[in-house]
Amino acid sequence: MNHPASGIVSPLLRLLTALFIVATGIWGMFALWYQAQGPLAARIVGIALWLGAGALALRSLRTRRRVVVGYMIVFALLLGWWSMLKPSHDRIWADDVAQLLHGHIQGDIVTLENVRNFAWRSETDYTPRWETREYDLSKLESADLILSYWMGPAIAHTLVSFGFSDGRRIVFSLEIRKERHESFSAIAGFFRQYETIIVASDERDIVLTRTNARGEDVYLYRLDLPPEALRIAFLAYVDQANQLARTPDFYNTLTSNCTTIVFDLARLLDPGLPLDYRLLASGYFAEYAYDHKGLAPGIPFETLHARGRITQRALAAGDTPEFPRRIREGVPGIDTSPVPARSEQ
Known part of the structure; x- marks a missing residue:
């Protein structure tokens, strides 16, 4: 039957x-x-x-x-x-991702080779500069989440800017390592079209690229992290950059992008962080960070969002040494009192 x-x-x-x-x-x-x-x-x-x-x-x-x-x-x-498709370091790369970041750590001193510090006049008119810089982790005091919107409210590029007590800043960004003839496609990013690179950049370079050269809309939020967490996050970026320098890897729009690396770093600090649709809809990642106590405390998110929009301040500041301070004026949780200037070299 x-x-x-x-x-x-x-x-x-x-x-x-x-x-x-x-x-x-x-x-x-x-x-x-x-x-x-x-x-x-x-x-x-x-x-x-x-x-x-x-x-x-x-x-x-x-x-x-x-x-x-x-x-x-x-x-x-x-x-x-x-x-059988394998990622490679041996291609004709676009100028802004031509050099791989290398980090060397001795105690509190981190030496970064190939820090990008381009002078951008437009997206296609720029002066390339790659520098070696040293940072003292004992002076690391802050981190800011930066979201740059380039395709509607749901899609943003995610960056983290680390600040030091002497006024210096360095921004880390996971990006596609595109070849000279390539442009970004989210669909192509699913199909091994690009390699992955960690860019460490002067803040004027990487923010001005987006606000002034590309016309993107940029928001900045102060992250609420204790000193030890700042150190862990900073060194995790350096470690990831060194791994990619040793062994190339493919970018993936879903599983290995600018937002998932921030989430992975956050899970080093709090393994219980849940998965969320806002990890894919990266434009809402700041709201996710707020819901999990990651942003300046005691302030409604609507206020953080409104006062964190730095686009117009970046356009007005231009390429000036005062750029990091001026774009943060009015951002909740940030003291923008002038800090004695120090050369980045």
């Missing part, structure tokens, strides 16, 4: 197989588009053949199972090819 559920097993299996074919067909199409080598016409033909194989497998679900098995074998071969 047949089990009552036996009649639905076959239709359910066909449905699951059909969903698998559709999902892998779409994935394979993008994988071939972004990673297959050769002329454009050859890539288009390859994609057409792949999609044709998927369509044939869908039509054959009821009648020709061998066709479906054949599709699975071809997909396995595609996965084998995909697994």
Whole structure:
């Protein structure tokens, strides 16, 4: 006697197989588009053949199972090819990501090689400068979360700026390491199109790039972290940069991006931090940090958000040594009293 559920097993299996074919067909199409080598016409033909194989497998679900098995074998071969793609340091890189950050630690002194300090006049007109700088962790006293909005309220680039008692600042940013001919695509970021790089930058460089050169909208929030947590977060960025310098890795729009690294660092300090949709919708990451006691305490988030918008102050300040102080004027939790100037060299 047949089990009552036996009649639905076959239709359910066909449905699951059909969903698998559709999902892998779409994935394979993008994988071939972004990673297959050769002329454009050859890539288009390859994609057409792949999609044709998927369509044939869908039509054959009821009648020709061998066709479906054949599709699975071809997909396995595609996965084998995909697994052979390797990240590299050996490409013709865009100027702003041309150098890899290296950090050397001796006690409290951290020496950073290849700190970016470009002079930006526009997004395409700039003077490259890469510098070696030393930072004394015993003087590390603050960290600020910076969100730069470039595509609507839900998408922002996430940076962390560390401040020292002598007035010096250094900003860390996980970015795509794009080649000279490339521009960013969130879809391409799912398909091993870019390598990952940690950029350490002078604050004038990396904020002016976004407010003045690219026309992005930038917000700054003081993070509420004790001294030991500041040290752990700073050294974690340096350690990640050194790992990437030794072993290149692919950027991934979902799992390895500018926001997930901040979350990973935060979990070093608080392993109980929960996953949240705002880790993907990075434009809302400041609100996530606020909900988990990570921003200046005792102030409504609406106030932090409104007073943390530094775009106009950055545009007005321009490329001046007073830039870090002037963009923070009025930001809650920050004392903007002048600090005696010190050379960054």
